[in-house]
Amino acid sequence: MTGIISYGAYIPIHRMNRAEFYRAWGGFAIPGETAVASYDEDTITMAMEASSDCLKGMDRKSIDAVFFATTTSPYKERLGASILAAALDLPPAIRTMDVTGTLRAGTTAIAAALDTINAGSAKRALVAIADCRLGAPSGDAEQLLGSGAAAVLLGKDNVIAEIEGSSHITDEFSGVWRTDSDVFVRSWEDRMVLDKGYSALLPEAISALMQKSGLGPEALDKIVFDAPTNVMRHAAVARKLKFDAAKLQDPMVLSLGNTGAAMATMMLAAALEEAKAGQRLLFASYGNGADAFVLRTTPALEKLGGRRGIKKHLESKRMLANYETYLRWRGIIPLESARRPEQSATSLSSLWRNRREILALYGARCLNCGTIQYVNPSANFTTGVTPIRICAACQSKDRFEPYRFADKKATVFTFTQDNLAASTDPPVTITVVDFDGGGRGVFDMTDRDPAKLEVGMRVEMTFRKLYSDRGIHNYYWKTRPVRCEEN
C-alpha cells in the first residue's frame, strides 16, 4: 500500500523568548518561544534541511518526484522544487511542483504525491514543506508565527506508515490572507475566523474520513492535526470529536510557534518519532478547507533509524539576543549600509555554469593521484577556477570523477571573525575546513556562537541564501557547528 517511506524535519536553531516582543511593544505577553529563521534562511533552505534529514540513509536515485509546499516561497515566478532537486542532487528527469496559496499546502502536496504514485506516474515522491510567515510588528501574529519545515518521502516499498484513506474539503472562506504584495499576514476578526473556518471545517473533514473508514475515536493511537493561532481551539476540536486528549499531538505553539503550512507535517514527524509499529494515526490540516488522512504504521518504522526530526531540533537551540536582531534578520526595518565596496553583480550565467558546484557542492577526485578537491566557483575569489581542469596536486589534465561534499562533515583548520565585512549578523565568521575523507574549502560559517570558535572544531555543511541581487537569490553552502550532538 502507498504510504510514507521516510520523514524528516527542521527547526531553525534560533528561538526568541516571546517576552522580547512584549518588551518592545507592551500589550499582551504570549508565553513561550518562537523559532526564528536565520537571516540566511528561507523556505527553500529550510525545506532543503528537512529533505536532507528525511533522505538520510535513503537511495536518492529512485526519487522521481519533488513537490515543494509553502505559503512563503522566495519566488512568485521560479520553481522552488527544481532548486531543491538540484541541491539534493536528484536527476533532471523527474516531476516537480510547487504547491502554495493555502495553509494546507503541505497536506495538499502529500495528497497530490500519493495520487501521482497511485497513478503509476512516479515511484517515490519527496514532499518538502516549509513556511516563514510574518506578522506585522506589535501584533499577536508576530508573536505567534514561527519558522520550520518537514519532509516526507512517499512510495509503495518499505513504507513505515501506510495511508489507508483520506478525505478533503474545499471552502472559499479565508480568515487569513495575503495579497501578492503583502509582507504580513492579514486576518479577519478572530471569532468568526475560527467559528466558520477552522472549528467547523476541520471536524467536518475528519468526521467524514472516520465515517468512510469505519473508525471510531478509540481506533486511533495518535491524533495529529494543526492548530490555529488561538491554540485553545485545537483542544476544542478534539473535544468536539470525542478524542482522548492524551492521544492529541502537541502543536508546539509554545515551543516554536505556528509554522503555517509546515505545522501539521512537523507534528506528524514528531508523532512518528514516538510511534510504534501497528499504530493508527489521524493526520489532518486546515486551510481554505481541510485534508484528513488515516495512517497505519508498519514494522519498517522501527527499522528506519534516527532522524534529527523534531525532538533533537527542538533541543538544539540558541536564544536570539533581542527583538532588534529579529527585525534586522527579517529585513523589517531599513538599516545603515556598511561603508564597504558594494557587492558585485551576481551573474546568472556563472550561477548556471557552476550549478553542480554551487547547489550540490560538487568537487572532483583526481583519477591520477586520488586527490579530492573543491574549488569555490566565484571568479572574484582568488581560487575561482572552475570547472576543475588541472589537478591542484599532480597537475594532470581532465582526469577527474565528480565528488560531492554536501553530506561530508569537516574540521576547522583555521578561522577568523571579520568585523569589517558587511553582514546582517556580524562578525562574519570565515572558516577554512578540511573535509572528512579529503578536500579543503573556505566557507562562511552560520548558526555559530562567535565566542565558541576554535581550531579543530567539528562542522557540517548547510544550504543557505547568501545574497539577493535584482531578485536573484544565490543559494550556497556554509559551515555550521555540528547540530544535535551528532559528531
Next chain:
Amino acid sequence: MAESIRDRVAIVGMGCTNFGELWDKSPSDLVVEAAYEAFEDAGIQPNDVQACWLGTVADTTSGMAGLGLSAPLRLQYKPVTRVENMCATGSDALRNASYAVAARVCDIALVVGVEKMKDTGQAGLAVTGGLPSANVAPNATAPGMFAMMATKYFARYGLSPNEGKTMLAKIVVKNHHNGSLNPKAHFQREITLEQVVNAPIIAWPLGLFDCCGVSDGAAAAIVVPADQARKFRTDPVFIKALQICVGPADGTVRSDYDYTHVEETYRAGLAAFAEAGIKNPRHEISMAEVHDCFSITEATIMEDLQFSPRGKVREDVDAEVFALRGEIPINPDGGLKCFGHPVGASGLRMMYEMYKQLQGKAGARQIKNPRLGLTHNMGGQPPACTVSCIIAGLKA
C-alpha cells in the same frame, strides 16, 4: 641559458609623494609629483625618457591603459605600458622596465606606481568590480583572510591569544616608531603596546593597529643600464636580484597548506638570494622593506625570507632584531603600516627607502653602512599570492 639581471641595470633617480589621506590631490597630481621628483633626482628632462611603465590597480580611480601616465605628464608619444599584479604591481612595473633596459631596447625608462584609495567613501581597499560572478565567495575582507594566518600561527605554535597578539603588537610598535621619523609617512606617531593589544578587533585576532594604512600616493623610478649609471650620479643603486613568484592558488584546495607561511614569499626569496649570490640572508642583507599589510604578514615573512627560523620569529621580535638599530632593520620607513599603502605605489615606495638608505640620505632613520637592501612586495591573500623580491646595492 637565461642570464641574470644582477648588476645589469641601476636606478639613478627616484621620487615619492607624501602618503596619506590626500583629499586635495588627484591621481594625476600624484603622478606629476612623483615623476618630477625622480626626473630632478636623475638630472633628466621628461623627454629624455624612452619608455614608461605605469603600475596601478584600481582602474576606477587611477585610470586605465598607459594613458594614466602619459596624460598627466603630457608625454610626447612614448611607449607606455600599464602593469597590474595586485599589491605587487609597483615592483612588477620596475621589473618590466628593468628587463627592457637590460635588453638594451631602451636606455632610460620611467616607472611610476600610483593609487588613489580615498575617493570611494569606503573603508578598506577600493579594489572592486571585475567580472560579475556567482557571488558565492566567502564574505571575507583582506584583514579576515590574513587573520586566518594569525589564528593558525597561534594554534600551531601554542601561543595564547594574548601571547600571539603581544608578539604582533611589538612589530606594530616598531613600525610606528620608524614611521614617526619619516616626514612622508601617513602615520607619524608612536603608539604603545597596550594601545595595539587593546584596539578594536577588525578581524579576530587582528585589531585596528595590526592593519596597515589605506592611503593615497605615488612613487617613481628612473632605470638605466648599469654601465651608464655613473653618468647620471655618483651613487646609483644597482639591481642585484629581481624576482617575482605567482602561486598556483591551491592552498584553499589542498589540505597540505599550513596557513602559517606564504610559499610564494619563500620561493621568491630563494630565487632572489640565488640571483644575488646570497648564502646567508640574515647576515648578508643589511635591511629590508617587507609587505607588512598586517602584523602577522611581517611575522611570517621573517620566517619565509629565512631571517628567522620557522616558528621562532617571536624570539627575534622579543630581542628587537628587526628594530631600526637592530641586527637587520625591517621597514625602516614605517612600512605599509605607517608609510601607508597606495596599492600600485607600494613596491616603488619600498625601493625609494632602500635607495635613500643605500645613499645615506634617510635622515633620522639612517641605517649605518647598509650594503644590500631587500624589498618584498606581496599581492593577493594567502594562499593565493603574487610576491616580488628585489635586492639592490650600491656597488656593481
